[in-house]
Amino acid sequence: MKKKENKSSSGLKVIPLGGLEQIGMNITAFEYGDSIVVVDCGLSFPADDMLGIDLVIPDVTYLKDNIDKVKGFVITHGHEDHIGALPYVLREINAPLYATRLTMGIIENKLKEHELTKSVKRKVVKFGQSINMGQLRVEFIKTNHSIVDAAALAIYSPAGVVVHTGDFKVDYTPVFGDAIDLQRFAELGKKGVLALMCDSTNAERPGFTPSERTVGTTFDTLFEEHKNTRIFVATFASNVDRVQQIINSAYKFGRKVCVEGRSMVSIIETARNLGCISIPDNTLIEIEQMKDYPSEKQVIITTGSQGESMAALSRMAGGMHRKITIGAGDTVIFSSNPIPGNEKSVTKVINELIRKGADVIFQDAHVSGHACQEEIKLIYSLIRPKYAVPVHGEIKHLKAQAKIAQSLGIEKENIFVLSSGDVLEMSEEKAQVTGRVPVGAILVDGLGVGDVGNVVLRDRQHLAEDGIMVVVMSLDRAEGQLVAGPDIVSRGFVYVKESDELIEEARQTVDDALQRCLDRGITDWGKLKNTTKDTLGDYVWKRTKRRPMILPIIMEV
Numbered sequence: 001m002k003k004k005e006n007k008s009s010s011g012l013k014v015i016p017l018g019g020l021e022q023i024g025m026n027i028t029a030f031e032y033g034d035s036i037v038v039v040d041c042g043l044s045f046p047a048d049d050m051l052g053i054d055l056v057i058p059d060v061t062y063l064k065d066n067i068d069k070v071k072g073f074v075i076t077h078g079h080e081d082h083i084g085a086l087p088y089v090l091r092e093i094n095a096p097l098y099a100t101r102l103t104m105g106i107i108e109n110k111l112k113e114h115e116l117t118k119s120v121k122r123k124v125v126k127f128g129q130s131i132n133m134g135q136l137r138v139e140f141i142k143t144n145h146s147i148v149d150a151a152a153l154a155i156y157s158p159a160g161v162v163v164h165t166g167d168f169k170v171d172y173t174p175v176f177g178d179a180i181d182l183q184r185f186a187e188l189g190k191k192g193v194l195a196l197m198c199d200s201t202n203a204e205r206p207g208f209t210p211s212e213r214t215v216g217t218t219f220d221t222l223f224e225e226h227k228n229t230r231i232f233v234a235t236f237a238s239n240v241d242r243v244q245q246i247i248n249s250a251y252k253f254g255r256k257v258c259v260e261g262r263s264m265v266s267i268i269e270t271a272r273n274l275g276c277i278s279i280p281d282n283t284l285i286e287i288e289q290m291k292d293y294p295s296e297k298q299v300i301i302t303t304g305s306q307g308e309s310m311a312a313l314s315r316m317a318g319g320m321h322r323k324i325t326i327g328a329g330d331t332v333i334f335s336s337n338p339i340p341g342n343e344k345s346v347t348k349v350i351n352e353l354i355r356k357g358a359d360v361i362f363q364d365a366h367v368s369g370h371a372c373q374e375e376i377k378l379i380y381s382l383i384r385p386k387y388a389v390p391v392h393g394e395i396k397h398l399k400a401q402a403k404i405a406q407s408l409g410i411e412k413e414n415i416f417v418l419s420s421g422d423v424l425e426m427s428e429e430k431a432q433v434t435g436r437v438p439v440g441a442i443l444v445d446g447l448g449v450g451d452v453g454n455v456v457l458r459d460r461q462h463l464a465e466d467g468i469m470v471v472v473m474s475l476d477r478a479e480g481q482l483v484a485g486p487d488i489v490s491r492g493f494v495y496v497k498e499s500d501e502l503i504e505e506a507r508q509t510v511d512d513a514l515q516r517c518l519d520r521g522i523t524d525w526g527k528l529k530n531t532t533k534d535t536l537g538d539y540v541w542k543r544t545k546r547r548p549m550i551l552p553i554i555m556e557v
Contacts, residue, residue, distance in 0.1 A: 015031060026392060073098070074133075077150035094119060109266055127181065138154070146369025149177070165371075176241055177276075235303075256285045256290075261302050261313075288323075309345070333361045373404060390405070459549065463549055471510060473487070477556055482518065517531055529554065537550055
């Protein structure tokens with residue numbers, strides 16, 4: 001038995017529990033012997049068919065089953081798709097948390113909200129520092145991304161070193177802090193790296209991603225061109241560098257800046273406290289102070305660049321914001337690209353703003369935070385891994401990176417395009433997928449975590465598409481007869497006042513069917529309910545070609 005155990009622990013297991021086949025919900029377990037280190041713990045946002053769902057978080061059954069092995073969570077950066085599930089997961093798996101300064105600042109705001117600050121052990125890590133976690137050791141390496149303090153990770157195990165890039169781009173002139181530590185990547189490559197897990201988001205795009213600083217020049221030009229209008233800039237709440245550049249341009253042109261949107265206010269406050277953003281004195285004003293300044297001296301930085309219905313910009317566009325309305329004489333700059341799937345919502349908000357008379361600019365005021373093909377090639381060339389494991393992206397992105405790896409001379413059998421749940425076991429001798437672990441999506445609705453499953457969602461879709469008919473009746477079981485009803489109440493099926501005849505005929509049809517059952521001595525509730533469902537379902541289908549949900553309610557007297 002022991003011999004077998006040694007053999008199984010000789011490889012490093014890489015187990016993605018989410019984040020593959022989609023953008024979002026990133027979480028990966030690294031396991032060697034009796035140690036598991038979890039990298040990132042993100043959420044994703046619900047698809048259109050997930051009615052009423054607020055968030056989607058990963059299923060961490062595998063971590064719960066191996067809770068004694070979990071040494072801690074290591075976080076690459078502070079975006080929701082990498083940290084959003086932490087408050088939910090830490091309740092079940094309370095392990096220490098390691099992250100860089102701003103990332104930890106953002107996480108702490110979340111933990112405060114969920115009243116977890118006392119119970120979760122946390123450590124802020126500096127770049128270049130290593131953390132020992134059981135049989136594994138994790139080193140934080142400086143990278144650039146669309147949020148400050150993003151890190152790549154070198155994960156050291158007895159089987160070899162794995163480099164995980166996190167979300168990254170190569171920016172030689174970042175707005176804040178140092179450029180990506182390419183020297184460290186090269187040093188690791190010289191010593192020998194077992195596998196590279198590299199960001200695939202822009203793997204289909206040729207060339208290089210421009211520096212974040214280029215957006216600053218664009219803002220200067222746009223502010224120059226729109227001197228006589230009030231300017232709104234919509235961007236991601238977490239893009240602190242972008243906010244810095246908007247503030248720089250505003251200051252240069254003598255404008256006051258107001259920040260609107262709860263998530264953005266919170267992140268900027270955290271970044272300011274940690275010295276990750278510098279705001280000149282008397283530049284930032286509260287929303288109430290805007291009336292003290294002429295509109296051409298104002299800049300409003302807002303959330304809602306993805307067309308989210310409850311975000312500040314959407315509410316301003318729809319005239320639902322309590323304090324700000326957008327109209328003629330306003331310029332709105334979208335400083336982001338729509339995330340795949342959000343194009344419709346963004347277009348809707350743009351159309352709404354144009355209808356209100358605003359001037360809308362949505363080209364060239366954004367650069368991506370992810371590496372394009374040439375930067376991906378650079379990282380591969382520096383690290384020279386034996387195995388390539390593309391991460392962070394839909395299948396088309398992962399495959400595009402696999403092609404890049406192959407073009408750089410990595411053998412096809414050493415490239416692994418994984419699915420969430422695959423167990424990839426790697427050693428110097430070989431690497432192979434050796435099994436699967438349970439994975440999936442847990443739906444969060446209000447305060448309920450996981451209490452809405454496929455059955456409930458299916459019911460919600462059914463209700464949304466066809467409505468509901470409730471059939472109420474009172475039954476005297478001893479006498480075997482109906483005392484009252486059946487009465488039919490419908491919601492979302494037909495407008496009752498104009499369909500009296502249809503409802504009355506449906507009621508009569510159900511009544512006849514129930515009487516036939518009772519005449520034959522059938523008083524079993526289950527059978528009566530099924531009869532009601534079948535009879536009413538058939539009748540409604542024949543008359544309307546619809547299948548509403550039918551809910552029979554029997555009361556006994």
